Amino acid sequence: MFKGILIEKDESGYRASVQELDEAQLPEGNVTVRVSHSTLNYKDGLAITGKGPVVRKFPMVPGIDLVGVVEESTHPAYQAGDSVVLNGWGVGEVHWGGLAQKARLNGDWLVPLPPAFTPQQAMAIGTAGYTAMLCVLALERHGVRPEHGEILVTGAAGGVGSVAIAVLAKLGYTVVAATGRPQDADYLKSLGATEVVERALFSSPGKPLGKERWAGAVDVVGSHVLANVCATTKYRGVVAACGLAAGMDFPATVAPFILRGVTLAGVDSVMCPRAERLVAWQRLGTDLDVAKLGQISREVGLAEAIPLADSLLKGEVRGRIVVDVNR
């Protein structure tokens, strides 16, 4: 038996609770992992609260990422004792996830724990941090360089935003952080932001084009924020869009794209090919100051993760929540 969060949906409603689970209930897979830590990402918040249609099969163990040690494996790349990390691939959505002491997975989904990180540090990064790195890779792939000008990060005090700021600053970019939480200005500056601006500048319906400012942007917010970021991005600038914290809509015009050659680069972490994941994790190892992970993250136990899911969706959580599944 092992402990985990279980989401159930039936005639008595949608609910998440910590339960004792049986190994026989684990889904099929060729690698069984003794999980040490998982995390609370925005998507896990949607899954646990039921506020978004993330969970596709019930009952479901949530948790779109995990770190742990292989207990049993018939996959050629892994053997008992290996430390591994998982992000995405529908885990926590259609396949039982990381918010439990055990997981059974397809070995093709795993990556070895990067040598630069302890298991806790890998989860302080988690899917949010790995996605932040994918956003930075997208900016680089489209030619954005530090000398081109300011990079805007929206939803800056959240998980993706915090890691994006730390990585971009270490790479020499001038980072502007947009937040609705002015009390977090010192935190954002300690991560490397040179300026903190009010989220309200971007939240209302805007004009097709505004004054050019950003050489690049990482947007986790969507909706009017993403539209206004595109409208104020400089000629040939690049916006990496990965999130929907304000909504899935995109009330924009084509003006930034056809008049200023702006590139809107979509970023998906879930089905991202393995080769790019390995690059992202390797780059996190060189381009993220691990000392900053202490500021960015805090650790909770399985039971505490359930009420925190709602706080996360309300924008009340700063940085990252690591879940010690044995606590």
Ligand SMILES: C=CC(=O)SCCNC(=O)CCNC(=O)[C@H](O)C(C)(C)COP(=O)(O)OP(=O)(O)OC[C@H]1O[C@@H](n2cnc3c(N)ncnc32)[C@H](O)[C@@H]1OP(=O)(O)O
């Ligand atoms: C870590 C990552 C993130 O945080 S992403 C943000 C969190 N994710 C969400 O909030 C997405 C939740 N999902 C939705 O809101 C809906 O599923 C939808 C709006 C994306 C689509 O819903 P709708 O009811 O309009 O369509 P279907 O569910 O029938 O799907 C249509 C079509 O798209 C495929 N699909 C659905 N979800 C996903 C997904 N997450 N990734 C990729 N593709 C998806 C689905 O299989 C259907 O394709 P088909 O070929 O017709 O089977």
Ligand SMILES: NC(=O)C1=CN([C@@H]2O[C@H](COP(=O)(O)OP(=O)(O)OC[C@H]3O[C@@H](n4cnc5c(N)ncnc54)[C@H](O)[C@@H]3O)[C@@H](O)[C@H]2O)C=CC1
């Ligand atoms: N495309 C992908 O593969 C991935 C997408 N995401 C998405 O990125 C987004 C951020 O994820 P996390 O950093 O884990 O979440 P988070 O909750 O830690 O951060 C979200 C941030 O957005 C802010 N925010 C919330 N509502 C807002 C609004 N109306 N306007 C402006 N800002 C608002 C919050 O204050 C917070 O700072 C989420 O939408 C998530 O679904 C995250 C990881 C992977």
